[in-house]
Every structure is written in C-alpha cells, then in structure tokens.
Amino acid sequence: MNAPLQIWHPFTNRALDPAPLRVRKAEGVYLYTDDGRRLIDAISSWWVNLHGHGHPAIVEAIAAQAAKVDHVLLAGFTHPAAEELAARLRAFLPAPLTHIFFSDDGSTAVEVALKMAVQYWKNTGRPEKKEIVALDHAYHGDTAGAMSVGxxxxxxxGFRSMLFPVHRVHSAYCFRCPVGNTRAECDIDCTGKLRHLLEEKHGQIAAVIVEPLLQGAGGMIVHPVEFLQRVRRLCSEYGVLLIADEVLTGxxxxxxxxxxxxAGVVPDLLCLSKGLTGGVLPMGATICTTEIQEAFAGPGRTFYHGHSYTGNPIAAAAGAASLGIFESEPVFERIGTIAEIHRQRLDAIRNHPAVGDVRSIGTMAAVELRASDPGYSSRLRPILYRFFLDAGVLLRPLGNIIYxxxxxxxxxxxxHSVHDCVTDALRVCLG
Ligand SMILES: Cc1ncc(COP(=O)(O)O)c(C=O)c1O
Incomplete structure (x- = not known):
C-alpha cells in the first residue's frame, strides 16, 4: 500500500516546528482542538474572520447557494450571487470605483491590480509606463508578482531570481523613522524619496502600491493618515496609478x-480578499475606476487574466451574507469597543521595559518588543507562540512583534483576557 499522503503546512518546517494542532470545531471566537483545548482565535485565523466562526447567516447562505449554482465559469456567463455581492459592495465603495474583477485570494487580487495597471498604460498608448513602486516593509502575498512588490x-x-525589479521607497515606520525625524518634527518627509523618484521617472512608472495605513506582515506598522494622503497627491500630480492593497485592512x-x-483617499485600484467572504471561503477582488475599465474595451485591449474559480457563487454568497451582517448587526459598534480596549490596554504597557513601541488602529493592536534580534526570525517568536497557546490564546507573533x-x-x-495574556508574556518571557 502507498504511504499516506501527508499535508505540507505553510510557513512550517517539519523538522523544527511543533506538530500542528488538529481543530475539530470552530465557533464564534473559539477553536476546539482534538486534544481538548479551547483556544481564542485572537488573529481571526490569519486576519480573515470578521463575524466569528460559523455565523448562521453565512452558513445558511453557503448551503442555499450550493443547492442552486455551485460553480460556473465567469467568462461568457454571470450569476446572481456575484451580482448580489457586487451590488452590496457598491454601497460601501467610493463613487469612482465602478468595476470589480474577481480572483481567488489576496495574492491574486494584487497580481491582477499590477497587471491591470501595466496594461492600462499600454492600452492608452503609454507602454513605457510599466514600472512599479512599492514600500519598504511591504507584504502583498506569496505569488511571484506579489512577492516582487513585497x-x-x-x-x-530564496526566490529573488524569479522576481521583477521594483522601485522601493520609504514606509512611514514612525518608531524607526526612515529619515530620522521625531514625531514632533515630522512633516511626512519620508515621502521625499517617492517625490524624487516620481519627479525623475514618472514617465516610466505605472503604479505605486501600498497597504493603506497598516502594513501587516511587515510588522503591523501603522502609518499617519497624512502619509497615505501625500502618496495619493503625488500619484495624481505625476500621473501614476495608486493601488491600495486592502486585503488586510478592508x-x-x-x-x-x-x-x-x-484618510479620505480614493485609489485607482483596490485589492480585497480575506474579509470579503467574512473569512469563510477564498475569494479575491480587484476593483477599478471606469477610466481604467474603459481602456480595456475594443480590439487588442482584452485583459487576459482569469482563474477557474473566478467569482465562485458559493464564495460570493458568503460575501453577500457577510456584508448583510454589517447592516443587520452592530458591527461598527463592536469595532469601536475593540479599538477602545486596545488603546487602554496598550497605554498601560507602553512604558514596560520590554516594550519598544505600541501601536493600534481599529481592531489591530501591536506591541513591538525590544529584542537583540528584531525581525520575523527573532528567537522570541517560537517562545511567545508556545506561551500563548499554553494560555489558551492563538497569537502568532511576527518575530518580536506581538499583535x-x-x-x-x-x-x-x-x-481583556487576551490582553492579560500579552501582559503576562512581557513578565514571564522577558522578566
Ligand atoms: C496586505 C496583504 N496583501 C496580500 C496578502 C496575500 O493574501 P493571500 O494570503 O490571501 O494570498 C496578504 C496576506 O496576508 C496581505 O496581508
């Protein structure tokens, strides 16, 4: 008999990392494992889950949709589930963003945006505008194009040889200000590098891609709103498209x-995924302006990109149900309560000797620990991960950054119990 087919887990080294925990049930904020543990999913299962696991409205929408149209290709066909999702999303989007292109996940949403930006300029008679600008500390996914801009x-x-070159400019990482300013002196001078680049090379540049206000995997770096506003202004001034990757922040x-x-900013291209289906099924989307879409109409202008599961009806039904929950439940009140607790609890530990910086925005709270080896590979990461799991909380620190x-x-x-656990970690792990 053949050996059993083993599951290869992402970002996991079989020889170094502990065996995965087997989850048999997920409900609300809890994950229940085979070994009898109940864990608080304090990272929303990689930032996807919005309304808790197993929300009945989403579960019902999925079941009902599966019985109607499970899947159909989106080239040459459409279906009510994709249309309903688009219609519901429309209510939340700024007026200029009028066209949605579906894909499978955050990485593909980014790939689509990059390809659309480059082809937009080609289709409008400016094929030389094909270069991309990205920020320091960026993360946009793990496919080759998304890695290139990361x-x-x-x-x-390990993959540098596969990646295309991009222009790299400063991120507004205020704790480690790239231009050496203090907050008091700050006039968003970190955008100076972008300004110089655009002054010199705007004729070759197709787009600037940013994670607006919050760079996630790069360290939960919160930007001042003025940074995003300045980037938008520079893009408009120099005729360069702005891609907002809201895969995490949406x-x-x-x-x-x-x-x-x-920030009161409207991007030219908006990438969505993660929370798009409430965090239940994979789906990505890239949303663009009428001007961009119009450049793809007519002979020789087709956007040749698509995935087998593009616009999957079951995922779309989950997405429409999730957006329905924003209307039927006090979602933004909940978000406000989370944000307030984050602020209070971070304030209380701000001056702890182990803490370098605390930052929060909305539902995200981060603690950057002082470490002799800062970064994702910090020795603190596995120690903290294990500590939190033992305390019944799923938190996956980004190296020396707990979020x-x-x-x-x-x-x-x-x-509060999750924050208690973070406070305990400062004491127990770091003295
Ligand atoms: C800002 C951002 N963009 C893109 C991605 C990639 O999304 P996915 O993992 O669904 O491909 C991520 C994933 O964490 C992300 O945080």
Whole structure:
C-alpha cells in the first residue's frame, strides 16, 4: 500500500516546528482542538474572520447557494450571487470605483491590480509606463508578482531570481523613522524619496502600491493618515496609478469599512480578499475606476487574466451574507469597543521595559518588543507562540512583534483576557 499522503503546512518546517494542532470545531471566537483545548482565535485565523466562526447567516447562505449554482465559469456567463455581492459592495465603495474583477485570494487580487495597471498604460498608448513602486516593509502575498512588490525578507530570499525589479521607497515606520525625524518634527518627509523618484521617472512608472495605513506582515506598522494622503497627491500630480492593497485592512479592520476611507483617499485600484467572504471561503477582488475599465474595451485591449474559480457563487454568497451582517448587526459598534480596549490596554504597557513601541488602529493592536534580534526570525517568536497557546490564546507573533486582530464578535471580557495574556508574556518571557 502507498504511504499516506501527508499535508505540507505553510510557513512550517517539519523538522523544527511543533506538530500542528488538529481543530475539530470552530465557533464564534473559539477553536476546539482534538486534544481538548479551547483556544481564542485572537488573529481571526490569519486576519480573515470578521463575524466569528460559523455565523448562521453565512452558513445558511453557503448551503442555499450550493443547492442552486455551485460553480460556473465567469467568462461568457454571470450569476446572481456575484451580482448580489457586487451590488452590496457598491454601497460601501467610493463613487469612482465602478468595476470589480474577481480572483481567488489576496495574492491574486494584487497580481491582477499590477497587471491591470501595466496594461492600462499600454492600452492608452503609454507602454513605457510599466514600472512599479512599492514600500519598504511591504507584504502583498506569496505569488511571484506579489512577492516582487513585497519587501525583501526571509519569505522572498530564496526566490529573488524569479522576481521583477521594483522601485522601493520609504514606509512611514514612525518608531524607526526612515529619515530620522521625531514625531514632533515630522512633516511626512519620508515621502521625499517617492517625490524624487516620481519627479525623475514618472514617465516610466505605472503604479505605486501600498497597504493603506497598516502594513501587516511587515510588522503591523501603522502609518499617519497624512502619509497615505501625500502618496495619493503625488500619484495624481505625476500621473501614476495608486493601488491600495486592502486585503488586510478592508471590511472594518482599521475602524471604517476601508482604510482609504479614513484618510479620505480614493485609489485607482483596490485589492480585497480575506474579509470579503467574512473569512469563510477564498475569494479575491480587484476593483477599478471606469477610466481604467474603459481602456480595456475594443480590439487588442482584452485583459487576459482569469482563474477557474473566478467569482465562485458559493464564495460570493458568503460575501453577500457577510456584508448583510454589517447592516443587520452592530458591527461598527463592536469595532469601536475593540479599538477602545486596545488603546487602554496598550497605554498601560507602553512604558514596560520590554516594550519598544505600541501601536493600534481599529481592531489591530501591536506591541513591538525590544529584542537583540528584531525581525520575523527573532528567537522570541517560537517562545511567545508556545506561551500563548499554553494560555489558551492563538497569537502568532511576527518575530518580536506581538499583535492582536480578533473577530469582531469577541466580547470585552474575552479581549481583556487576551490582553492579560500579552501582559503576562512581557513578565514571564522577558522578566
Ligand atoms: C496586505 C496583504 N496583501 C496580500 C496578502 C496575500 O493574501 P493571500 O494570503 O490571501 O494570498 C496578504 C496576506 O496576508 C496581505 O496581508
């Protein structure tokens, strides 16, 4: 008999990492494992889950849709589920963003945006505008194009030969200000590098891609809103498209439906995934302006990109149901409560000797620990991960950066217990 087919787990080294925990049930904010544990999912299962696991409205929508149209290709066909999702999403989007292109996940949403940006300029008679600008500390996914615009890291090191070159400019990482300013002196001078680049090379540049207000995997770096506003202004001034990767920040994570909304910024291309289906089924989407879409109409202008499961009806039904929950339940009140607890609890540990910086935005709270080996590979990561699991909380520190990003249905009591656990970790692990 053949050996059993083993599951190869992402970002996991079989020889170094502990065996995976087997989850047999997920309900609300809890994961129940085979070995009898109940864990608080304090990172929303990789930042996807919005309304708690197993929300009945989403479960019912999925079952009902599966019985109607399970899947059909989206080229040459359409279906009510995709249309309903688009219609519901429309209500939350700024007026200029009028066309949605579906894909499978966050990485493909980014790939689509990059390809659309480059082909937009080709289709409008400016084929030389094909280069991309990205930020330091960026993370946009693990496919080759998405990795190219991501910052160099352990994640990309082995694949450098496969990646296309991009222009790299400063991120507004205020704790480690790239231009050496203090907050008091700050005039968003970190955008100076982008300004110079655009002054010199705007004729070759197709787009700037950013994670608006919050860079996630690069270290939960919160930007001042003025940074995003300045980037938008520079893109407009120099005739370069702005791609907002809201794969993480979308659907209320930062306090409003979209992070761009907080800054009053409208991107030319918007990438969505993760919370798009409430965090239940994979789906990506890239949303663009009428001007961009119009450039793809007519002979020789087709956008040749698509995936087998593009616009999957069951995922779309989950997405429509999730957006329905924003209307039927006090989702933004919950988000506000989470944000307030985050602020209070971070304030209380701000001056702890182990803490370098605390930052929060909306439902995300992060603690950057002082470490002799900062970064994703910090020796603190496995120690803290294990500590939190033993305490019944799923938190996956990004090296020396602990962050909390819970489903919105977490109660105040549960959230305080997660923060208690983070405070304990400062004491127990770091003295
Ligand atoms: C900002 C951002 N963009 C893109 C991605 C990639 O999404 P996915 O893992 O669904 O491919 C992620 C994933 O964490 C992300 O945080």
């Amino acid at each position: 910052a160099e890291s352990d994640f990309t090191e 659907f209320g994570r930062c306090g409003k439906m979209f992070a761009c909304e907080i 909390i990003l819970p489903p919105y249905v977490i109660t105040s009591e549960e959230l």
